[in-house]
Amino acid sequence: AKTMIKVDHISKYFGPLKALNDVSLELHKGEIVVLIGPSGSGKSTLIRAINGLEKPEEGKIYIEDQLYDPKNKKYAAQRMKMGFVFQHFNLFPNKTVLENLTLAQIRVLKRSEVTASEIAMKYLKRVGLDDKASQYPNKLSGGQKQRVAIARSLCMNPEIMLFDEPTSALDPEMVEEVLEVMQDLGKEGMTMIIVTHEMGFARTVADRVIFLENGSIVEENTAEAFFDH
């Protein structure tokens, strides 16, 4: 399968702290990689670097075989290939659910309001929330907010989805509904990198598991091999 992301020997420093230490990985089309490791091991920094939110001092990142660098004229287009879902949902509180989903489509993709709304409704339905379109985010549960955040990302037609602890801020009873949406995405062939502490989910959904410790990859394996030793 096509290589979607290549991380080539990156290191990231925060002052004297080496948050990522010579990390390399490749992600192929349709693959699901789960990043696990102790708190502070660099999982979030790695996924943020892949999305361009952090700039590694050393090494290179390629998105679909092209260098991913703010100085590259293709950078914005490469970035658009990736959807990012945060631990905290980052919804606009003073916009309805529908408006949260149409805003970037209209402003960034220049879709008409009608088209943007149709696409928004399609993805809201997909995450089981089409009946919440006219609600404000504060009327939703945490699990519903996160499903809205995922739907919002999908409206931008990403080829790769990055998830940074998407269920860590949720009450336990809401974790499953979000994981189910992610599992469905995987079945549909979405390429994904997921930072999570949900080991049962990792075991069933991941094609590969990468274990980070002190900024380094200390193990990389199939989910099967990873959890069976």
Ligand code: ADP
């Ligand atoms: P994880 O996601 O595995 O919990 P992080 O990637 O968030 O780990 O953090 C890795 C290390 O880098 C931690 O020691 C963290 O405190 C540090 N770190 C992360 N972001 C920053 C930052 N913006 N400034 C300073 N240190 C940071």
Ligand code: ADP
């Ligand atoms: P998340 O877990 O959702 O990635 P964090 O709470 O780890 O969020 O980090 C939120 C922000 O704070 C990020 O921009 C991260 O880079 C920054 N950050 C994390 N750890 C540190 C730290 N030790 N010092 C300074 N900034 C940090």
